[in-house]
Structures are given as C-alpha cells and as structure tokens.
Amino acid sequence: xxxxxxxxxxxxxxxxxxxxxxxxTAHGLVRRTRRYRVLSVVDSRYSGKDAGEILDGRANGxxxxxxxxDAFRNAEISGTPASHLVVGLAPDGGRLTxxxxxxxxxxxRLGLNVDCGLHDLLSEDRxxxxxxxxxxxxxxxxxxxxxxxSLHFFCGKIEEVxxxxxxxxxxxxxxxxxxxxxxxxxxxxxxxxxxxxxGTGQTAxxxxxxxxxxxxxxxxxxxxxxxxxxxxxxxxxxxxxxxxIEGQGSLLNPAYPGGMEILSAGRPRLVVLxxxxxxxxxxxxxxxxxxxxxxxxxxxxxxxxxxxxxVTVNHENIADREIDDVCRQMSADTGLPVSDVLRxxxxxxxxxxxxxxxxxxxAYRERTAKTFKAPKKGLRNLVVIDDLExxxxxxxxxxxxxxxxxxxxxTVDTFNLIYRYEEDVFDPDDPCCVNLAxxxxxxxxxxxxxxxxxxxxxxxxxxxxxxxxREMVENTSREIYVKKxxxxxxxxxxxxxxxxxxxxxxxxxxxxxxxxETSKPCEEEWNGREGAAGILLSGGKESLLSYGLLNEIGxxxxxxxxxxxxxxxxxxxxxxxxxxxxxPNTARVWTNSDRGFVWMVRHLPFIRHDFSDLRxxxxxxxxxxxxxxxxxxxxxxxxxxxxxxxxxxxxxxxxKAYSEGIPHYDGLxxxxxxxxxxxxxxxxxxxxxxxxxxxxxxxxxxxxLKLLVERYxxxxxxxxxxxxxxxxxxxxxxxxxxxxxHRIVGMLEALGAGPGRCGYNDVQIAECLARxxxxxxxxxxxxxxxxxxxxAGRNLIDDSAAAAYEPHEEVEHLRFHKEISPKDxxxxxxxxxxIGIQMEHSRGALRWEKGEWVSFEP
Numbered sequence: 120x121x122x123x124x125x126x127x128x129x130x131x132x133x134x135x136x137x138x139x140x141x142x143x144t145a146h147g148l149v150r151r152t153r154r155y156r157v158l159s160v161v162d163s164r165y166s167g168k169d170a171g172e173i174l175d176g177r178a179n180g181x182x183x184x185x186x187x188x189d190a191f192r193n194a195e196i197s198g199t200p201a202s203h204l205v206v207g208l209a210p211d212g213g214r215l216t217x218x219x220x221x222x223x224x225x226x227x228r229l230g231l232n233v234d235c236g237l238h239d240l241l242s243e244d245r246x247x248x249x250x251x252x253x254x255x256x257x258x259x260x261x262x263x264x265x266x267x268x269s270l271h272f273f274c275g276k277i278e279e280v281x282x283x284x285x286x287x288x289x290x291x292x293x294x295x296x297x298x299x300x301x302x303x304x305x306x307x308x309x310x311x312x313x314x315x316x317x318g319t320g321q322t323a324x325x326x327x328x329x330x331x332x333x334x335x336x337x338x339x340x341x342x343x344x345x346x347x348x349x350x351x352x353x354x355x356x357x358x359x360x361x362x363x364i365e366g367q368g369s370l371l372n373p374a375y376p377g378g379m380e381i382l383s384a385g386r387p388r389l390v391v392l393x394x395x396x397x398x399x400x401x402x403x404x405x406x407x408x409x410x411x412x413x414x415x416x417x418x419x420x421x422x423x424x425x426x427x428x429x430v431t432v433n434h435e436n437i438a439d440r441e442i443d444d445v446c447r448q449m450s451a452d453t454g455l456p457v458s459d460v461l462r463x464x465x466x467x468x469x470x471x472x473x474x475x476x477x478x479x480x481x482a483y484r485e486r487t488a489k490t491f492k493a494p495k496k497g498l499r500n501l502v503v504i505d506d507l508e509x510x511x512x513x514x515x516x517x518x519x520x521x522x523x524x525x526x527x528x529x530t531v532d533t534f535n536l537i538y539r540y541e542e543d544v545f546d547p548d549d550p551c552c553v554n555l556a557x558x559x560x561x562x563x564x565x566x567x568x569x570x571x572x573x574x575x576x577x578x579x580x581x582x583x584x585x586x587x588x589r590e591m592v593e594n595t596s597r598e599i600y601v602k603k604x605x606x607x608x609x610x611x612x613x614x615x616x617x618x619x620x621x622x623x624x625x626x627x628x629x630x631x632x633x634x635x636e637t638s639k640p641c642e643e644e645w646n647g648r649e650g651a652a653g654i655l656l657s658g659g660k661e662s663l664l665s666y667g668l669l670n671e672i673g674x675x676x677x678x679x680x681x682x683x684x685x686x687x688x689x690x691x692x693x694x695x696x697x698x699x700x701x702x703p704n705t706a707r708v709w710t711n712s713d714r715g716f717v718w719m720v721r722h723l724p725f726i727r728h729d730f731s732d733l734r735x736x737x738x739x740x741x742x743x744x745x746x747x748x749x750x751x752x753x754x755x756x757x758x759x760x761x762x763x764x765x766x767x768x769x770x771x772x773x774x775k776a777y778s779e780g781i782p783h784y785d786g787l788x789x790x791x792x793x794x795x796x797x798x799x800x801x802x803x804x805x806x807x808x809x810x811x812x813x814x815x816x817x818x819x820x821x822x823x824l825k826l827l828v829e830r831y832x833x834x835x836x837x838x839x840x841x842x843x844x845x846x847x848x849x850x851x852x853x854x855x856x857x858x859x860x861h862r863i864v865g866m867l868e869a870l871g872a873g874p875g876r877c878g879y880n881d882v883q884i885a886e887c888l889a890r891x892x893x894x895x896x897x898x899x900x901x902x903x904x905x906x907x908x909x910x911a912g913r914n915l916i917d918d919s920a921a922a923a924y925e926p927h928e929e930v931e932h933l934r935f936h937k938e939i940s941p942k943d944x945x946x947x948x949x950x951x952x953x954i955g956i957q958m959e960h961s962r963g964a965l966r967w968e969k970g971e972w973v974s975f976e977p
Contacts, residue, residue, distance in 0.1 A: 124153040124154055124327050125152075125154060125327075126154055126155060126202075126203070127201075127202030127203045128155065128156045128158050128194065128199055128200065128201050128202050128203065129148070129152075129156065129157050129158060129202070129203040129204070129205045130158055130160075130161060130187065130190045130191065130194070130201050130203070130204050130205070130226070130231070131145045131148050131159070131160045131161070131207040132145075132160075132187065132204055132206050132207055132208065132219070132223070133160055133161060133162045133208060134163060134218065134219060134222065135162065135164065136162070136207075136208050136210070137160060137162040137164070137165060137173065137174075137183065137207075138165070138173050138174060140209075140293035140402050140403075141209055141210045141211075141293075142162075142207060142209065143293050143322065144206070144207045144208065144236060144321065144322040145160060145208070146174055146207075146298070147298065147322040147323075147326055148205060148207055148322070148325060149174060149179070150174070150175075150298060151301055152325060152327055153326060153327030154325055154326060154327035155203060155205065155325070157181055158181070158190070158193075158194050158199060158201055159183065159184055159190040159193065159194070160181060160182075160183045160184070160207070161183070161186060161187055161189075161190050161222070163185045163186065165183040166189075169182060169183070170182070170183050175461070186222070186225075187204065187222050187225050187226050191226075191231070201231060202231065203231055203234060204223065204226035204231040204233050204234075205233075205234045205325060206219070206223070206233070206234065206235040206236065206237060208237065209236070209293070209322070210237075211374075211403055212238065213236075213237040213239065213262070213335070214237065214238065214239055215235075215237050215241075220244075220247070223235070223241060223247060224246065224250055227250040227254055227256055227258075228254060230254055230255075230256060231256060232256045232257045232259070233247075233251070233256065233257075233258050233259070234261060234325060235259070235260055235261065236320075236321025236322065236324070236325065236333075237260075237262065238262055238335070240260040240262075240263055241258050242258040242259070242260050261321040261324055261325070261333055262321055262333055262335055262336040263336060264336045264337070264338070265337075267338070267341075270337070270338070270341040270344065270345060271341065271345055271348040272340070272341060272344040273343040273347050273384055274347070275347075276347065276348075276351050277347045277350060277351055277384065277385070277386050279351065279354070279355075280350055280351060280354040280362070280386070281354070282353075282354050282360060282361060282362045283360065283362070283388060283389070283472075283473075283476050283478075284350065284361075284363075284364065284385065284386065284387045284388055285303070285361065285362070285363050285364070285387055285388070285389045285390070285472065286363075286364045286366060286381050286382065286385060286387035286389075286390050286391070286425065287299050287303065287363060287364065287365060287366050287390075287391045287393060287431075288366035288369065288370065288378045288381070288382075288390050288391070288392055288393070288419065289366055289369045289378075289392065289393040290371075290392065290394045290395070290409065290410070290412065290415045291369050291372055291395065291398060291401055291409060292368045292369060292372055292374075292375040292401075292402050293402050294369070294393050294395050294398075294402070295395075295431075295433045295461065296365060296366040296367075296393045297318075297320065297322060297323055297326075297365050299391065299393050299431045299460055299465075300316055300323075300363050300365045301326070302460045302461065302464060302465045303363055303391065303460070303465045303468070303469075303472075304316050304361075304363055305464075305465075306464060306465035306466045306468065306469050307360070307469060310466070310469050310483055310486070310487075311482075311483075311486060312359075312361050312479060312483075313357070313358075313359040313360045314360065314361045314363060315329055315330055315357055315359040315361075315362050315363070316329070316330075316331075316362075316363050316364075316365060317331050317332075317346075317349050317350055317353060317362060317363065317365060317385070318330070318331030318332070318365050319332060319333075319334045319346070319364065319365045319367050320333065320334060320335065320365065321333055321335070328365075329353065329357075330349045330350075330352055330353040332345040332346065332349050334346075334367050334377075334380075335367075342384075343380050343383060343384035346364075346380055346381060346384040346385050347385070350362055350384075350385050350386075360478075360479060364381055364385045366378055366381060369401075369415070370415065370418050370419060370422075371410045371414075371418060372401050373401060373407050374401070374403070378419070379422065382419065382422060382423035382425055383423070386424075386425075387423075387425045388425060388426070389425060389426055389427075389428040390419055390423075390425045390426065390427045390428065391427075391428060391429050391468075391472070392412075392415065392416060392419070392427050392430050392431070393430075393431050393432075393433060394415075394430055394431070394432060394449070395432070395433035395434075395435050395436075396412075396432065396437065396449060397434075397435060397436035397437050398433075398435065398436075412430070412449065412452065413452065416453060416455075427455065428455070428456075428472055429456045429457070429458065429468055429472065430449060430450075430453060430455050430456070430457045430458075431457070431458055431459070431465075432445070432446060432457060432458065432459040432460075433461075434459050434461070434462065442459055442462065443531070446459060447508065447522070447524045447526070447531050447533060449531075450524060450531045450532055450533030451522040451533040451535060454533065455532070456468060456471045456530055456531065456532035457530070457531050457532070457533075458529055458530035458531065459529060460529070462529060463530070464529065465530075466528055467527045467528035467529065468530050469483065470483065470487065470724065471530070471532065471721075474721055477729075480728040480729075481727070481728045481729065483728075484724055484726075484727065484728040485612050485613065485614070487724040488612045488614050488615060488724045497621070497623070498569060498623070498628055501570055501725075502569075502570060502571065502572050502628050502629075503527070503570050503722065503724055503725075504525050504527055504567070504570055504571040504722060505526050505527045505528070505571070505573070506524070506525075506571065506572065506574075506575060507523070507524070507525055507526075507564060507567055507571040507573070507574045507575070507629070508522075508523070508526070508574075508575040508577065509521060509522075509523055509524075509560065509561060509564045509575065509576050509577065510557060510560060510561075510577035510578040511577040511578045512553070512557050512560045512578055514545050514547045514552060514553050514556045515545065515547060516545055516547065517539060517540050517541075517542065517543050517544065517545070518537060518538060518539040518540060519537070519545065519560065520536070520537050521535070521537075521557075521560035522534070522536075523535075523536055523563070523564065523715060523718075523719075525719070525722050527722070532718075532722070534714070534715055534718045534719075536710070536711065536712065537709075538556075538559060538708055538709070538710045538751055539708070539709040539710070540706070540707075540709075540755065541706060541708075542706070542755075542758070544754035544755060544757070544758045545754060550640045550641050551640070551641035551643045551645075553579060553640065554581065554584070554640035554641045555641075555753060555754060555757065556754070557576075557578040557579060557584075557640075558580070558753075559750040559751055559753065560578075561576055561580075561584075561588055562743065562746045562747045562750050563715050563716070563719075563743075563747050565588065565591045565592050565595050565746070566595055566599070566716075566719070566740070566742065566743045567629070568592040568593065568595060568596040568626075568627035568629045568631070569596045569599055569626065569627065569628055570629075570723060571628065571629040572628065572629060572630070573629055573630045573631075573632055574592070574629045574630075574631050574632065575633075575634065576631070576632070576633050577635065578635060579635055579640035580633050580635070580640070581640055581641070581805075583801060583804045584805075587797075587801045591743065591746075592627055592629065592631055593626065593627045594784075594788060595742055595743045595788075596625075596626040596627040597781070598783055598786050598788060599740060599742050600621075601778050601781055601783045601786075602742060602783070602785070603739075603740055603742070604618045605618065605620060605779065605781075608739075609733055610727055610730050610733060610739035610740070611725055611726065611727070612724075612726070612727055614725075615725040620779040622779070622780055622781055641805075644806045644807075644808070645757060645805075645806065645807035645808060645809070646760070646762075646808050647756065647760060647761050647762025647763070647807070647808045647809050648675070648760050648761060648762045649763065649948055650675055650762075650948075651674070651675040651677065651759065651760065651761035651762060651763065652669050652675070652676055652677065652761060652762075652763035652764075652765050653677045653679055653752050653755060653756040653759070653761045653763065653764050653765065654669065654677065654678050654767075655681065655748060655749055655752055655764075655765065655766050655767070656678045656679060656680045656691065656694060656695070656698070657680075657681070657690060657748075658680075658690040658691035658692070658693065658694040658695070658837070658840075659690065659767065659838065659839075659840050660767075660820075660823050660824050660835070660838050660840060660863075661813075661815050661823055662766075663694060663827060663831070663834045663835065663837070664767065664815055664823055664826055664831065664834075665765050665766075665813070665814050666834070667827070667830065667831035667834050668814050668815075668953055668956060669765065669814065669949070669953075671956065672949055672952040672953065672956075674763070674949065675704075675761070676702075676704065677704045677705075677706060677756070677759055677761055678698050678702060678705045679705075679707070679708065679752045679755055680694075680695045680698070680705070680706070680708070681707075681710060681748040681752070682707050682709040682710070683710060683713040684710070684711040684713060684714055685714065686843075686844070687713055689839065689841075689844035689846060689851040690839045690840065690851070691839070692839070692844075692846075692850075693837040693838075693839055693850055693878075694834070694838070694839075695707065696849075697834075697837045704759075706755050708751045708752070708755070710748075710751060712748075716738070716744075717731070719741075720739050720740060723740060726739050742789075743788075743789055744789065745766070745789040745790055745794075746789045746794075749764070749789075749798075749811075752764065753809075756809065761809075762808050762809055762810065763809070763946070764798075764809050764810065764811040764812075765811075765812065765814060766790075766795070766811065766812075766813050767813060767815055768790045768795075768813040768816060769813075769815050769816065769819060769823050770816060770817060770819050770934055770936075770939060770940055771819065771820065771902065772787045772790035772791055773792045773816070773938075773939040773940070774787055774791065775938075792816060792938075792940065792944060795811045795813065795944075798811040799811050799812075810946055812945060812946065813944070814949075814953050816939075817933040817934055817944070817954075817964075818934075818957065818961075819899060819901070819902045819930035819934070820862070820866070820899065820902050821866050821869070821870075821902045821905060821906060821930050821931065822930060822931055822932075822933075822957075822960075822961055824867065824870065825960055826956075826960045828867070828870060829960050830956070830959075835876070835877060836877055837877070838863075838877045839851050839852075839877070839878065840853070840859050840860075840862075840863045841853035841854050841857055841859055841863075842854070842857040842859055843856070850878070851878075852878040853877075853878050853879060853883070855879055855880070855883025855884075855886065855887060856886075861890060861891050863877075863879075864879055864883070864884055864887035864888065864891075865887065865888065865891045865907075865910060866906050868884070868910060868913070868915050869906045869909035869910050869913070869915075870909070871913070874887075888910070888916060891907070891910070891916065892907065892916055899930070901927040901930050902927070902930045904924055904925060904926075904927050905926060905927040905928065905930045905931065907924040908925065908926045908927070910924075911924050928962060929965055929972050931961060931962045932962050932964055932965045932972075933958065933961050933963070933964040933965070933977065934965050934967070934972065935964065935966045935967070935975075935977065937967070942954075954977050958977070964976065
C-alpha cells in the first residue's frame with residue numbers, strides 16, 4: 120500500500136488515443152489521481168487544448184501538447200519540472216506502437232521515470248532498459264506478474280468482511296466503471312461514511328488506490344484469491360463502512376469476459392452496473408451485438424447472490440438534451456434508479472444503496488433529513504424531489520402501465536404503476552379509454568405536492584382533469600401538512616417531529632404541469648344507467664353492507680374488488696372468494712399501488728428508514744388513498760354502463776376541523792361526503808352520467824355492524840377488518856391485536872354477536888376486551904362510548920368503571936345532518952327502500968337541529 124502521495128509530476132502519454140476508449144487510462148489520470156500531479160497530456164491531435172475541456176466539457180488546467188519534448192519543456196519553464204512519463208494508453212492486447220516506444224525512449228533521455236500498464240514490459244526491453252540504466256531513471260511495468268510465493272489462493276476469509284461491499288460492474292469494457300467507482304466513493308465520503316476502493320487494473324493503481332490487484336497480470340488460479348485478499352485486507356486494516364470493487368470487462372463481453380471472479384470471490388452485496396445506452400455492439404467488435412440491459416442484469420443476479428441496485432450511465436453519443444429522457448426510460452425498463460454520475464455526481468444515489476442496510480441506513484437518513492431544516496417562512500425545505508413525472512400511460516386492452524419517475528440531483532428512479540383487469544376494459548385506439556387510464560394513473564401522485572418542485576402529468580388530460588387534479592393536490596398538501604407533520608407521527612425522523620405552525624394561502628410546493636394540455640382527449644358522453652351500481656368492495660363491514668342493501672332492493676349490482684399486490688389484499692380475500700363463486704358480475708382489479716406508495720416513501724428522507732417495521736394503525740405520509748382505488752373501478756363501470764358509484768363511508772368520516780387556525784378535513788377528505796359531491800361534479804363536467812355516494816352515510820360504525828350482523832349474516836361471516844390479517848389454509852384471519860381488531864371485537868360483543876364467526880379466537884377476544892378500555896380508538900367518540908356502555912351492561916369489561924361509560928344512544932339511530940348526511944345523500948330512486956331497511960334495525964331516526972339531535976320520521 121502506497122502512502123507517500125503524490126510521488127511526482129507526471130506527463131501522461133496518450134498519442135492518438137485521447138478521448139477514445141483506448142485512452143481510458145489517460146482519462147482516469149486526468150480526472151483524478153493521488154499518485155501523481157498530472158501536468159499535461161501528450162496527443163498531437165489536440166495540441167494546445169485543455170484536457171478537461173476535451174474530455175468532460177470542463178476546463179481543468181491540464182494542457183495537451185504535440186510531443187513529449189514539448190510537454191517536458193513547458194514543465195521546466197513553468198517551474199514544476201516533470202518527474203514521470205505515465206503511459207496512458209489502453210489498446211486492445213496491451214501493445215505499444217513503434218512510435219510509442221520511440222516516445223518512451225525520448226522520455227528516458229529527458230530523465231523521466233516511466234510507468235507503463237501495458238503487456239509490453241518495458242523493463243525487459245533491451246533498448247529501453249539500457250537507456251534507463253544510463254540516465255538513472257526507473258521503469259515500472261504495472262502489469263508485470265508478481266512472484267507466485269506472494270500470491271494468495273481463495274480460502275473463504277471474505278466471509279469475515281462486515282463492510283457494505285459494492286461492485287461496480289459494466290455491460291462492456293471501456294465503459295466507465297472505474298470513474299463511477301471513484302465518484303461513488305467520493306459521494307459516500309460526503310455522506311459521512313468511510314470508503315476504500317479495491318482497484319483491479321493498472322489505471323486504479325496509477326490513481327493511487329489503497330488496496331487492489333492488477334487482474335491482468337495474474338495466473339488464473341490466483342485471481343479469486345487475490346480479489347478476496349484485497350477486500351479482506353482493506354477491511355482488516357481500515358474497517359471501512361463501504362468497500363467498492365472496481366469491475367473489469369463485462370460478464371457477457373466475448374473478448375473481455377469479466378466480473379464473475381469479483382462476484383464469486385469479492386462477495387459484493389450490491390452491484391452498480393455501468394451502461395452506455397447508445398452503444399450497440401461490444402467495444403472493438405462490430406460483429407457482436409451488445410446484450411440488452413435486462414439480460415445483463417439478469418445474468419449478474421443469476422450467477423451471484425448480489426443484487427443490481429442501480430444503473431449508471433455512460434452518455435457517449437447522447438445529446439445533452441436527451442440524457443434525462445434516456446435515464447428515465449432506462450429506469451422504467453429496469454425498475455432501478457439510473458444516474459449519469461459523471462454529469463451529476465452520485466450524492467443522490469447513496470440513499471438508494473443504503474436503503475436496505477440497517478447499520479448505515481438509519482444514520483444516513485437522519486443525517487440527510489437534517490439538511491432539510493425546519494421551515495420558518497414557508498414549506499420549501501420539504502421539497503426533496505426535483506421532478507415527479509407521471510406517464511405517459513401505456514394502455515392495453517386489459518391493463519395499463521404508468522411510469523412514475525422521481526428525479527433528484529441527476530438520479531432518476533422509476534416505478535411502473537400497473538392496473539390489471541380480469542376482462543378487457545380498454546380500447547387502446549379510443550381516446551376516451553386512453554384519457555380514462557391517465558386519470559386513474561394520476562391519483563397516486565396527488566399525495567406529493569408538498570415534496571416535489573414539479574409534478575409533471577404526461578398525457579391527454581382535458582381542462583376538467585387538470586382543474587380537478589390541481590385542486591386535489593392542494594387539498595392533499597394541506598391535509599398532509601396538518602395530519603402528518605403538525606400532529607404526532609411515529610414515522611418521522613426526530614428532526615421533523617416538531618415543525619412550526621404556518622398559516623398559508625397555499626400548501627403545495629410543486630408546480631403542477633401538463634405538457635399536453637392543449638389536447639382534447641374525449642368528446643364522448645358516458646350515459647351510465649341509474650339502475651346499475653358499481654360498488655367498491657374491500658372486505659370491510661361498510662362495503663359488505665352497501666352491497667347487501669343495494670342487492671336486496673333489486674339494483675343491478677357490480678361488486679368490484681381492488682386487489683393490492685401487498686398483504687392489504689388479505690382483508691378482501693375471504694369476501695372476494697365468496698363473491699366470485701356465488702355472486703354474478705363480481706370483478707377484480709389488480710394493482711401494485713401499495714408498492715408504489717412504499718417506493719415513494721423511500722424518496723422522502725424525513726421518513727424513518729425502518730418505517731415498514733413499525734407497528735402503527737396509519738400510513739407514513741399518504742392521505743389520498745381511497746381515490747387510488749375508487750378511480751380504478753371506473754373502467755369497469757364504463758364498460759358495463761353503470762351510473763352509480765358506491766363507496767362504503769359511514770357518518771363519522773365527514774369532518775371539518777381546525778388545527779392552529781388551519782381548516783382541514785381531519786385527513787378523511789376522500790372518505791367524506793364533500794368528496795362524493797366533488798367527484799359527482801367532476802363526472803358531470805366530463806359528461807359522465809355517474810353519481811357517487813354512500814348508502815351508509817347516515818349510520819355510525821356501530822349501526823353499520825348491527826345491520827350487517829342482523830340482516831346479512833352470510834356476508835358478515837367473510838368480514839376481515841384488520842391492519843395485519845394473515846392466511847391460514849384457505850382463509851384470511853384477523854390479527855386480534857391492531858386497533859381495528861379492538862374496535863370490531865368490542866362492537867360485536869356489545870351487539871351480542873360472536874366475533875368468532877368472522878375469524879377471532881377466544882384468546883384474541885379476551886385480549887381485545889381487556890385492552891379496549893385503555894386503547895385509543897380511531898372512532899367517533901360517541902360510538903366508542905356507546906360500545907363501552909353496552910359492554911359494561913353485559914359485564915364484559917370491568918364493572919368498576921362502568922359508570923364512566925355514559926350511553927350515547929344516538930349512534931344506534933339513523934342520523935341526518937344537513938352538511939354531513941342530508942336525506943338526499945342517497946339518490947331519490949332508491950332512498951325510500953334503503954332507509955326503510957335501515958330503520959328496521961335502528962332505534963329510529965334523528966335530525967340535527969339547533970345544536971341537538973331531534974327525533975323525526977325520515
């Protein structure tokens with residue numbers, strides 16, 4: 120390991136090859152080296168120009184000269200005499216040209232030491248060696264094989280290494296792997312982590328890496344052992360947080376197959392893959408087509424336990440204006456973060472690489488969050504995303520795919536949001552279908568107006584769409600600020616748990632942009648039938664009761680289940696299987712929106728890195744969730760010509776509140792009656808004859824469950840209202856521990872209905888009842904107190920506290936409130952029948968008048 124850097128002042132020899140792949144050693148030395156002070160470059164083609172300007176478009180003060188003699192004389196005149204000539208050529212086969220040999224001899228005559236990384240060993244060339252002896256200079260052949268007794272054989276000690284080990288591999292040779300390794304190392308150091316690079320080639324040695332090997336100089340038997348030893352030695356001596364291994368060649372390159380030894384012996388946990396999107400064939404071999412990026416990623420992950428965590432871009436032959444789009448497309452194709460680190464650095468890639476690393480992830484996230492100081496005069500410090508781009512959507516007959524791209528600091532990370540239907544619902548050539556798919560796809564992005572500088576919705580949105588989306592982004596920004604930042608939120612890192620109260624006219628940071636806003640996507644009316652209802656089914660009590668009521672009164676019902684790709688689907692699984700087997704018109708929509716929400720959270724540094732491990736009855740940041748599912752129902756309604764869109768929201772989800780003088784909807788806007796009205800208005804402006812409403816809006820949660828148990832017990836048996844449901848055999852079962860389970864068990868016992876029939880066992884029931892009086896519930900306080908009152912009356916909770924549970928019998932009535940639940944909340948054509956059934960299972964009906972509930976006949 121060399122420590123006395125720099126060793127001297129160097130002229131880099133690159134005649135005829137600078138700014139080509141054969142000049143990559145010179146490129147590395149011009150960009151960075153600890154071993155030398157680089158004075159100049161020799162390449163007659165660029166004489167008089169700046170090497171940095173030629174290479175990267177940024178002058179760095181390293182001049183290019185016609186000849187070695189010119190470069191030497193300039194150094195003498197400038198007062199910084201040269202001490203080394205470093206051969207910066209890297210031609211195929213590692214051979215030095217005749218002219219190159221003559222130039223080396225000239226350098227020796229000038230008294231320069233020569234370092235060469237070619238296979239032509241200058242120290243064994245009689246002429247060069249003789250001249251070196253005469254002029255008392257040193258010749259170092261970097262690729263000269265080491266004595267066998269100094270080499271190591273693989274022994275397994277690599278398993279001791281606890282550092283986060285990352286290999287920078289490439290899809291081709293001469294593609295920028297080493298440069299990317301340095302840029303990553305510098306970014307990790309800026310993030311406060313210690314780093315060691317393991318060099319594997321002559322250029323890395325010339326740049327002064329602390330540990331490494333010259334892979335090309337080794338006998339094959341010792342390659343893996345030397346890789347293992349270099350990584351292990353770096354860990355043993357320095358204990359760095361991160362070890363980065365420089366790749367060689369590429370796994371699938373026919374002439375320079377490399378990377379397998381690094382994957383096998385270096386045992387990296389992660390791979391950063393360098394790729395040149397404009398390169399069509401392997402470097403220097405026109406007859407060999409470069410394998411596609413996805414094939415190369417798959418090859419790496421098939422032959423190793425490493426995971427490709429990011430793609431870095433070599434932008435050769437790509438116009439500057441096209442690089443961002445190229446990165447975005449690559450990220451969409453691979454599902455990985457993509458960055459042109461040479462242009463933008465790697466600082467914003469570090470978070471992705473540390474995301475799954477428990478040892479460093481938390482500290483990095485906390486430290487990163489501190490850079491976004493608590494806002495004082497505004498909320499701009501919450502902006503952690505440069506651009507969130509959505510679409511354009513690719514529409515197929517039974518699904519659509521919508522890319523979501525987050526761009527920050529030159530790194531692009533893309534997630535493909537997918538909605539897939541069990542039947543054909545789209546005509547890809549119909550502009551109305553394409554417009555509808557874009558509207559559905561946009562809903563997830565409405566959650567992030569606080570956190571992005573721009574949100575760009577690509578695709579054919581009309582004026583009504585644009586106005587609606589902008590309004591909902593602003594509404595959701597305010598709700599998230601109040602509910603997720605001003606109120607306690609266990610998911611926030613410490614530095615964001617006490618933000619100041621700001622009363623603003625607008626809480627949205629993002630500029631909401633529609634690049635295609637002049638388009639007119641759809642001129643067709645949608646004449647939905649009043650007698651046909653699409654019902655959003657979730658497996659919960661409200662949606663099951665909604666179906667039961669509408670089906671009983673004879674409507675043409677279309678139950679639609681939204682199948683999230685995660686475990687939330689467990690709550691709907693029992694009811695879906697029952698409906699699919701027994702009930703006509705049942706439909707299912709599969710979406711990976713839950714994965715999309717998690718993917719977005721990983722881009723928000725103020726959310727704890729271990730958010731997925733926290734047991735909480737809420738989401739970390741999102742509040743526009745129901746709409747993500749509700750809009751997914753629309754393509755089925757359109758195909759089936761249904762005019763009623765029914766969602767199961769009870770009385771206490773419609774709220775208006777003030778926090779520190781800021782008006783809001785208590786985080787429940789998309790479950791409120793105001794949302795029903797706004798959606799119906801939006802549909803009307805689109806000329807879609809659809810009415811959105813809830814048939815359970817006058818009911819409390821307790822009364823909803825009472826109706827379901829008493830009137831539709833065959834449906835209630837399939838109810839799973841639980842945050843943490845699990846599968847046993849063919850059925851999903853509730854966890855019995857979450858807040859929802861406490862509520863459901865309490866209400867069922869209060870109503871005299873056995874919780875066991877929807878999956879609770881005796882132990883869970885006993886534990887829920889024991890904890891219920893002490894547990895804070897996400898429930899209307901009147902419903903909670905009436906439940907406790909009924910439980911006390913049944914001697915199911917502590918008798919000594921029974922007196923504290925005053926009755927609130929109003930929650931067992933239908934309640935009509937002119938703002939929350941007026942009579943006309945249910946359409947005229949079905950109102951009398953629906954209310955008639957509900958009255959049979961209630962204590963009557965009440966109307967809010969002058970600050971109190973008054974009995975009346977609806």
